[in-house]
Amino acid sequence: MSRRISDSTVRRLSHYLRALEGFEEEGGATVSSEELASRGYTTAAQVRKDLSHFGSFGKRGLGYRIDELLERLRAILGVDRVWRVVLVGAGRIGSALFEYPDFRSRGYNCVAILDSDPEKIGVRWGTTEIRPPEDLETVVTELEIDLVILAVPASVAQEVADRAVRAGIRGILNFAPVQIKVPSSVLVEDVNVVMELEALSFHITRGEAGV
Amino acid sequence: MSRRISDSTVRRLSHYLRALEGFEEEGGATVSSEELASRGYTTAAQVRKDLSHFGSFGKRGLGYRIDELLERLRAILGVDRVWRVVLVGAGRIGSALFEYPDFRSRGYNCVAILDSDPEKIGVRWGTTEIRPPEDLETVVTELEIDLVILAVPASVAQEVADRAVRAGIRGILNFAPVQIKVPSSVLVEDVNVVMELEALSFHITRGEAGV
């Protein structure tokens, strides 16, 4: 409990959360590591080991209580609160994200949108008005932003990131296909579709299989 | 050379490719593992080890010839050809992808679009006409599709995947937030933004840092 948690474990926790929501909908009360493993392509031992890093939530002979484990997992992942997000870049990717139902329903609240296109500034998406990029620092400070979503071209991504970091941001979700440099106190997660496609091409080209 | 290549290695190869394109633009002729490592957050030893799985492309004392390594990497990743892709789901995500310049420029050629919305069927995106979802099998076979991009709601993702697999597809890029089951001969890569966000929340909540 409380060592460094590996990235793979964190990803699996997300999967478990998703799977548990499914089991809850199906109306069960408990679930075993075996059942959790079967959705989500992993093994029962892995599920137990992952969870054991954070405490021991199960009952031997029975499994895990779905409602309790859901609550615990949400707390562990930090999704039992609202995250205040600024979206930088109101292009296609920004728009897709903004409209994505899971985004808001999972507590990511897009409280500001910035874009450099004069045509877009002042336009409203829902109740949120698009503001010019120079507002970044003000927005981050005054609206108490937790996360920045970078949906801007690669050429300006680093600059926007630098300014967000200086304004005190802790985390960045980066859609620009470029490796952003930030101080080690700031976290960047990349969403890079081309990389995923290249992984597909690679494995298919080699005639490999399996996940 | 020619063992099983780890996922992390494949991802790094994509990074190297991107980095090399940068170096090429800057006009250099050769690059050292050290320089490659510095863009892309890895180490020189890791770069050399990754590349060594596929042969030995460098010259001691000199480094790697940029043009040669580019060509080799493209061949390794299988991006030295055109991939024929069908986009299933012409919603926001599908549209963002379709318009994404890197997508086409890197050889992913979206030769068909399917959507179940009667309003959309018949509409043209560029020169490509949106077709109804029942055309999937025909399209896969007749247009010799290599990859399917699943940009549909979670509720129908599995069904579409099943049909694509039966029609002989080898790889799926899945945007639906659901774990898709396919035979082990078919490859699925997931793009799951909520998972990335949860990784951010997790690390920020724990007060951790670094990548």
Next chain:
DNA sequence: ATACATTTGTGAAGACTTTCACAAGCGGCG
């Protein structure tokens, strides 16, 4: 009460990845 069928939590073993460290190869220079 006791036996039994389950299922967890977890050390230890095994598998896989990354880092280290250095011999071997390369080009340039005197």
Next chain:
DNA sequence: CGCCGCTTGTGAAAGTCTTCACAAATGTAT
């Protein structure tokens, strides 16, 4: 030509992650 500075390629070591296997805990049935 031989020395020198540099950089690769690679075994071996260190580190990390996953799987195994089993004691301990739980509820149920008798």
